[in-house]
Amino acid sequence: MSDDMPRPSRRQLLTAALVAGGGMAAGRAMAQGSPDPAITEVQPWRRYLGDGVDARPYGHPSPFESHVVRRNVPWLTADTISSINFTPLHELDGIITPNGLCFERHHGGLAEIDPSAHRLMIHGLADRPLVLTMQDLMRFPRENRVYFLECAANSGMEWAGAQLNGCQYTHGMIHNVMYTGVPLRLLLKEAGVRSSGTWILAEGADASGMTRSIPIEKAMDDVLVAFAMNGEALRPEQGYPLRLVVPGWEGNMWIKWLRRIEVGDQPWYQREETSKYTDLLPSGLARKFTFEMDAKSVITSPSPQAPIQTGPGPVVLTGIAWSGRGTIPRVDVTIDGGITWVKARMSGPSLDKSIHRFYHDFEWDGRPMLLQSRAHDSTGYVQPTKQMLRAIRGENSIYHNNGIQTWAVDEAGRAENVEIS
Amino acid sequence: MSDDMPRPSRRQLLTAALVAGGGMAAGRAMAQGSPDPAITEVQPWRRYLGDGVDARPYGHPSPFESHVVRRNVPWLTADTISSINFTPLHELDGIITPNGLCFERHHGGLAEIDPSAHRLMIHGLADRPLVLTMQDLMRFPRENRVYFLECAANSGMEWAGAQLNGCQYTHGMIHNVMYTGVPLRLLLKEAGVRSSGTWILAEGADASGMTRSIPIEKAMDDVLVAFAMNGEALRPEQGYPLRLVVPGWEGNMWIKWLRRIEVGDQPWYQREETSKYTDLLPSGLARKFTFEMDAKSVITSPSPQAPIQTGPGPVVLTGIAWSGRGTIPRVDVTIDGGITWVKARMSGPSLDKSIHRFYHDFEWDGRPMLLQSRAHDSTGYVQPTKQMLRAIRGENSIYHNNGIQTWAVDEAGRAENVEIS
Numbered sequence: 001m002s003d004d005m006p007r008p009s010r011r012q013l014l015t016a017a018l019v020a021g022g023g024m025a026a027g028r029a030m031a032q033g034s035p036d037p038a039i040t041e042v043q044p045w046r047r048y049l050g051d052g053v054d055a056r057p058y059g060h061p062s063p064f065e066s067h068v069v070r071r072n073v074p075w076l077t078a079d080t081i082s083s084i085n086f087t088p089l090h091e092l093d094g095i096i097t098p099n100g101l102c103f104e105r106h107h108g109g110l111a112e113i114d115p116s117a118h119r120l121m122i123h124g125l126a127d128r129p130l131v132l133t134m135q136d137l138m139r140f141p142r143e144n145r146v147y148f149l150e151c152a153a154n155s156g157m158e159w160a161g162a163q164l165n166g167c168q169y170t171h172g173m174i175h176n177v178m179y180t181g182v183p184l185r186l187l188l189k190e191a192g193v194r195s196s197g198t199w200i201l202a203e204g205a206d207a208s209g210m211t212r213s214i215p216i217e218k219a220m221d222d223v224l225v226a227f228a229m230n231g232e233a234l235r236p237e238q239g240y241p242l243r244l245v246v247p248g249w250e251g252n253m254w255i256k257w258l259r260r261i262e263v264g265d266q267p268w269y270q271r272e273e274t275s276k277y278t279d280l281l282p283s284g285l286a287r288k289f290t291f292e293m294d295a296k297s298v299i300t301s302p303s304p305q306a307p308i309q310t311g312p313g314p315v316v317l318t319g320i321a322w323s324g325r326g327t328i329p330r331v332d333v334t335i336d337g338g339i340t341w342v343k344a345r346m347s348g349p350s351l352d353k354s355i356h357r358f359y360h361d362f363e364w365d366g367r368p369m370l371l372q373s374r375a376h377d378s379t380g381y382v383q384p385t386k387q388m389l390r391a392i393r394g395e396n397s398i399y400h401n402n403g404i405q406t407w408a409v410d411e412a413g414r415a416e417n418v419e420i421s
Numbered sequence: 422m423s424d425d426m427p428r429p430s431r432r433q434l435l436t437a438a439l440v441a442g443g444g445m446a447a448g449r450a451m452a453q454g455s456p457d458p459a460i461t462e463v464q465p466w467r468r469y470l471g472d473g474v475d476a477r478p479y480g481h482p483s484p485f486e487s488h489v490v491r492r493n494v495p496w497l498t499a500d501t502i503s504s505i506n507f508t509p510l511h512e513l514d515g516i517i518t519p520n521g522l523c524f525e526r527h528h529g530g531l532a533e534i535d536p537s538a539h540r541l542m543i544h545g546l547a548d549r550p551l552v553l554t555m556q557d558l559m560r561f562p563r564e565n566r567v568y569f570l571e572c573a574a575n576s577g578m579e580w581a582g583a584q585l586n587g588c589q590y591t592h593g594m595i596h597n598v599m600y601t602g603v604p605l606r607l608l609l610k611e612a613g614v615r616s617s618g619t620w621i622l623a624e625g626a627d628a629s630g631m632t633r634s635i636p637i638e639k640a641m642d643d644v645l646v647a648f649a650m651n652g653e654a655l656r657p658e659q660g661y662p663l664r665l666v667v668p669g670w671e672g673n674m675w676i677k678w679l680r681r682i683e684v685g686d687q688p689w690y691q692r693e694e695t696s697k698y699t700d701l702l703p704s705g706l707a708r709k710f711t712f713e714m715d716a717k718s719v720i721t722s723p724s725p726q727a728p729i730q731t732g733p734g735p736v737v738l739t740g741i742a743w744s745g746r747g748t749i750p751r752v753d754v755t756i757d758g759g760i761t762w763v764k765a766r767m768s769g770p771s772l773d774k775s776i777h778r779f780y781h782d783f784e785w786d787g788r789p790m791l792l793q794s795r796a797h798d799s800t801g802y803v804q805p806t807k808q809m810l811r812a813i814r815g816e817n818s819i820y821h822n823n824g825i826q827t828w829a830v831d832e833a834g835r836a837e838n839v840e841i842s
Contacts, residue, residue, distance in 0.1 A: 039540040039552050045678070049628050050530025056506070057490035059521040061479070062661045064536055065654045069478035085477070092652040093601040094565040099519055100480040101653060109471025115485055119460040131460050139735040141782045144515040144769035178769070180514040207470050230651065231513040232522060233486045240483045257466070314560040348565035348599070349770055361562045 061100075067091075070101060073169055076157070084151075085237075086172030089298070090306040093318065095146070095176055095348045095355045099230050102175035104237040105151055108207030111257045115241040118205070120187075120225065124263035127192030134227070134241055140182040140190075143224065145247070146354045148322045150174040150293050152250035152277055155405075156398030158386065162406075162417040166305040170405060170417060171298040174322070176355035179245050181226030184219050188263070197263035201270070202244050205259035212253045213267035214246065218291075222247045225258065248324030248353040249291040250399075252277055282394035293324035295383050296402035297331055297358070297375035308413030312366035319344075320355045323377035328356040330376040335362065337370030337406065337420050344373070369409040370420060386419060482521075488512075491522060494590055497578070505572075506658075507593030510719070511727040514739065516567070516597055516769045516776045520651050523596035525658040526572055529628030532678045536662040539626065541608075541646065545684035548613030555648070555662055561603040561611075564645065566668070567775045569743045571595040571714050573671035573698055576826075577819030579807070583827075583838040587726040591826060591838060592719040595743070597776035600666050602647030605640050609684070618684035622691070623665050626680035633674045634688035635667065639712075643668045646679065669745030669774040670712040671820075673698055703815035714745035716804050717823035718752055718779070718796035729834030733787035740765075740794050741776045747799035749777040756783065758791030758827070758841050765794070790830040791841060807840065 061068065070085040077083045087103040104110075115134045123129035151173035157163045164170045188200075193216075200219045204210040214223070224245040227234060234240040239256025246253045252272055267273070267289070279287040299319040302308050308315055317335075321328045331344040344358035358373070375383040386403030393400075408418040482489065491506040498504045508524040525531075536555045544550035572594035578584045585591045609621075614637075621640045625631040635644070645666040648655060655661040660677025667674045673693055688694070688710070700708040720740040723729050729736055738756070742749040752765040765779035779794070796804040807824030814821075829839040 036540060036552050038538050039542050039680070043534075043538065043626065045532035045534050046626055046628055046630065050527070050532050056525075056531075056658065057492070058482070059491075059523070059525075059656050059658060061520075061654060062533065062657045064534075064661075068653060070480075071478070093563070093649045094599045094652045096517060096599045096651045098651045098653045099482075100521075102480070104477075104480075106471070110477075111466035111471050112483065113464075113466050113485075117459050117464065119457060121460050131457050135731055139731060139737060141737065141766075141780065142514070142768070144778055146770070178515045178517045205464060205467055207467055209467065228514045230517045230519045231515045232489060232519045233482060235480050236483045237477065237480060240485075259460070310556055310560060316560060316562065345562075347563070349567070349772060351770060357565055359562065 068101070070103065071168060073164065084173060086168045087175050089167045089172050089300045089320065090303050092300070093357070095320070095357050096230065097175035097177055099177065099232065099235050102177065102235070102238060103151070103173050105173065105251070106206065106208065106237065106256070107210060110237045111206035112236055113205060113241060113257060118241050118259070120242060120258060120261070122187055122191040122261045122263075125194040125197035125265065126188070126263050127194065128190070130187070130191045132187070137182055137225065137227065137242070140186050142180055142182050144178055144180050145224065146176065146178045146351050147245060147247045148174055148176045148353060148355045149251045149254055150322070152252060152290070152293070152399040155401040155403070158403070159390070159395045159398060159401050162419045165417050167298050167300050167303045167405075168305060173251070174355070176322075177229040178231070179224055179226040180228035181224030181245055184223040184225055184244070184261070185221070187225060187261070188219060193263050196265050199264050199267050201262040201264060201268050202253070202255040202258060203260040203262070204239070204255045205257040210255055210272060211268065211270040212255060212272055213270065214253060216263070218246065218249070248293060250277065250293060253291065277399060279393065279399050280396040282396065290400055293322075294400065294402040295321070295323035295325070295328065295375045295377035295381050297321035297373040297383060298405050299333070299371050299373050299407060302371065302409055302413070302415045303407050304415045304417060307415055308364065308409065311413070312364050315362055315364045317360040317362065317371065319358055319373050321358060321373065321375035322353075322355045323375065323381070324353060325381065326378035327352055328375055328377055331356070331358040332374040332376075333358070333360040334372045335369045338372060341374070366411060368411060370418075371407045371409060371415070372404050374404055387421065489522070491524065492589060494585065505594065507589045508596050510588045510593050510721045510741065511724050513721070514778070516741070516778050517651065518596035518598055520598065520653065520656050523598065523656070523659060524572070524594050526594065526672070527627065527629065527658065527677070528631060531658050532627035533657055534626060534662060534678060539662050539680070541663060541679060541682070543608055543612040543682045543684075546615040546618035546686065547609070547684050548615065549611070551608070551612045553608070558603055558646065558648065558663070561607050563601055563603050565599055565601050566645065566666075567597065567599045567772045568666060568668045569595055569597045569774060569776045570672045570675055571743070573673060573711070573714070573820040576822040576824070579824070580811070580816045580819060580822050583840045586838045588719050588721050588724045588826075589726060594672070595776070597743075598650040599652070600645055600647040601649035602645030602666055605644040605646055605665070605682070606642070608646060608682070609640060614684050617686050620685050620688050622683040622685060622689050623674070623676040623679060624681040624683070625660070625676045626678040631676055631693060632689065632691040633676060633693055634691065635674060637684070639667065639670070669714060671698065671714060674712065698820060700814065700820050701817035703817065711821055714743075715821065715823040716742070716744035716746070716749070716796045716798035716802050718742035718794040718804060719826050720754070720792050720794050720828060723792065723830055723834070723836045724828050725836045725838060728836055729785065729830065732834065733785050736783055736785045738781040738783065738792065740779055742779060742794065742796035743774075743776045744796065744798035744802070745774060746802065748773055749796055749798055751797040752777070752779040753795040753797070754779070754781040755793050756790045759793060762795070787832060789832060791839070792828040792830060792836070793825050795825055808842065
């Protein structure tokens with residue numbers, strides 16, 4: 001660790017406390033002989049023994065964190081079984097998403113699969129078609145990688161202008177976990193994939209029967225057949241017992257409840273890659289196979305669901321950035337709507353195709369702000385404005401909106417989703 | 422990813438399937454016209470829509486994973502409120518421990534603290550004593566780091582010989598998560614720590630009032646006052662809302678429910694660093710302040726709780742390794758009790774003072790095996806045998822046993838905790 005992080009001065013903290021009635025005054029009060037009973041008096045949790053250990057073989061969050069949950073936008077999807085549950089990004093920190101809070105999107109409800117009855121078939125242009133049990137799969141070498149998964153429709157409602165008031169809703173179709181899985185290329189080689197095989201079709205075992213076509217080059221490169229996330233088995237809503245991991249590519253391709261891989265010599269043009277997940281341009285033509293997720297970032301706090309509650313003085317601005325093409329060496333931040341930009345402080349491992357965490361520790365003077373962040377990825381790509389995107393792509397699509405997000409903060413610290421020209 | 426990983430040959434997989442009646446036979450059967458109904462018939466989860474999304478604002482594991490839980494050893498601790506709940510290492514993979522499965526050890530039950538009533542006091546040899554609310558703390562710059570936490574008593578029962586039959590019990594007092602927290606040195610500087618301050622005392626707010634002395638050099642180096650683990654708030658059993666993170670040092674020092682930091686000019690010699698957490702030598706003298714956790718490793722599968730169930734053929738041997746002094750560049754593995762050693766394959770990020778994951782993918786001939794792993798850390802230290810440790814430290818202590826663990830595997834694939842000379 002280095003000491004190059006800015007540190008709030010005591011004067012600034014105390015000023016802030018006086019303005020906001022915040023707790024730093026307690027420190028001063030103690031020195032002046034007005035002790036804070038919260039530290040001088042014996043609290044209930046010190047007076048009585050707590051629960052024993054065996055009551056929690058599998059732990060859960062504190063009841064005081066019951067507001068930290070995934071949330072739906074009821075009008076956004078047609079019905080309850082085809083729905084989205086957004087990650088509460090404004091409540092999280094670091095780069096790992098805990099399994100219980102990973103956003104979920106499905107099209108036929110959550111499949112509850114008995115792993116002993118689950119099979120993965122690999123067939124098509126393959127000399128030795130395979131049907132694998134979970135036990136079979138566990139005999140192949142595996143790898144561990146941290147990757148973000150972002151839905152192509154993340155921020156999709158924002159194409160038409162600032163709409164959803166909170167980063168949970170504007171950017172919450174993303175999560176970032178450590179996967180453990182078998183490289184798909186090992187299974188394809190085991191099945192004797194033919195040289196004429198140029199595409200694969202991946203199919204889910206759930207009621208929606210989700211299918212997507214993936215080029216064989218990607219399948220033979222870094223795609224995993226994953227069975228674990230953050231150390232434990234996949235969660236049911238994340239495809240238990242098996243899901244495809246397609247690093248850096250749109251989330252819809254990461255087939256959950258994976259049951260079948262077919263090898264072919266052309267894409268299948270299934271529903272989810274034709275009527276869905278293509279990007280309709282103003283010309284009437286559509287961009288197809290826009291697999292890679294472009295570099296993107298968002299400030300998660302302050303944000304509409306995470307206002308500044310401590311008044312002027314030290315503020316920790318934080319957010320996340322990611323790219324489907326590599327790492328994020330740099331994020332810029334502005335608090336004045338782009339008049340001045342500063343380089344954010346990054347903290348946490350910088351991993352390929354993973355979320356990165358950035359901070360900007362500054363003194364807020366209490367005046368309104370326009371907050372923005374701008375990601376640079378390791379290929380040199382710089383996150384564009386929404387205006388730049390619209391100039392080329394129009395507003396027909398709901399997919400691949402990686403434009404710069406603006407939050408307007410007022411004198412009271414409240415934040416709102418806005419757009420500035 | 423590279424292709425240097427060994428890959429089970431089809432012949433080997435099929436042989437294994439025939440011997441064990443395993444699922445690989447299904448792949449062959451399909452080619453021969455005896456389809457596996459598990460793949461050819463429509464399964465219930467494809468036939469009916471699953472649960473909708475809103476039912477799970479905070480997710481939980483599949484009911485088919487209900488065996489993956491923390492477990493206690495009833496006779497190991499005096500009563501239920503001073504107890505240990507061990508991480509099920511044999512069920513996990515990768516390097517991240519999910520929050521619900523992180524081992525826990527406490528001495529007065531689980532404190533359920535209301536964060537709005539929680540305070541952190543910093544006082545003693547400090548010019549400007551502080552009492553901080555949680556909101557105050559959130560105004561200081563923070564960092565994200567992945568660290569292992571290991572209890573000094575992990576493997577403690579094994580000093581007297583092979584005792585507990587499973588790595589959950591022999592090595593399960595460890596977990597590895599990403600912490601988010603404020604560097605303690607920023608808070609000490611804010612409090613105006615005096616140059617005469619050479620030690621700190623950290624105190625917990627729970628009913629046991631846990632206290633430990635820590636040298637100021639460590640406190641000013643990499644110690645964090647953490648409020649989040651794996652992205653979300655600390656779990657109650659891990660010290661919600663605040664815990665100390667003391668990277669690489671014994672877990673007992675990572676004070677949970679942190680309420681007070683006192684700066685002094687000598688250690689306090691509290692109960693937990695005198696009658697406990699000192700290492701009694703055969704001479705009658707005790708090693709004290711054995712803070713650093715030495716390099717260590719264990720094979721998590723195969724192991725007594727994770728036998729080989731697929732018969733001879735391809736086996737994925739896996740385990741974890743860690744060091745309180747740095748990273749783990751290398752782990753050696755033997756399947757014949759140390760006659761021949763091979764370098765294990767590492768997979769996953771190699772981070773300072775973090776768990777590392779290793780694999781050995783090999784063909785099992787079905788004969789009995791003696792499995793061992795041996796960690797090398799970035800300082801050049803090599804994990805010793807238990808015999809080497811006992812020769813110097815005797816068998817009085819329960820702490821700091823980082824000796825090499827042996828699992829004996831029989832012809833049926835069952836594993837047992839043994840010692841070999």
